[in-house]
Amino acid sequence: MKEKLIYNFFSDDDFLRISNKITEAEKSTSGEIRVSLRENPPFFKRKKGIRKLAEEEFYRLNMHSTRDKTGILLYLLLGQRKFYILADEGINAKVPQSTWDSFRDEIQNEFRNGHFTKGILFGIEQVGKILSEHFPIKQDDTNELSNKIIVS
Secondary structure: OOOOHHHHOOOHHHHHHHHHHHHHHHHHEOOEEEEEEEOOOOHHHOOOOHHHHHHHHHHHOOHHHOOOOOEEEEEEEOOOOEEEEEEOHHHHOOOOHHHHHHHHHHHHHHHHOOOHHHHHHHHHHHHHHHHHHHOEOOOOOOOOOOOOOEEO
16 A cells, blocks of 8 residues: 555654644634645646635635634645735735735745645644734634544
8 A cells, every 4th residue: 555645754652742832823813724634636726726715614614614714724735835824804805915025935845845734733833823913813713623633
């Protein structure tokens, strides 16, 4: 059986560290952070750009269904070494895409140096800081989306 590409980049311990970092970041915000790692897009979607693929994943995960439209997706295509941060409309109304693009660039620098887990942990931390500034935790807040990493 062929070993999954994903295990060249991450261990099960890394997945746990990433999930725990999401849980920690969400303690100070009503925002919802998800991480989706994909080896490659399905064959019939290979011509689509990274943003379009991230949008499809965002909707597939029902991230658009959060109460205040405060979901944010960190989407990584390992086989193509591409990465995108996609925020919902509630976040986009207050935080420009250029903020996420700046974090994306810093995360990609970590990836270039072979620090995949460190890059994602840094990204979650930065996203969490921005979300807690603009979308602090509410008294009646509930965790609307799983903090588990999506691996496909």
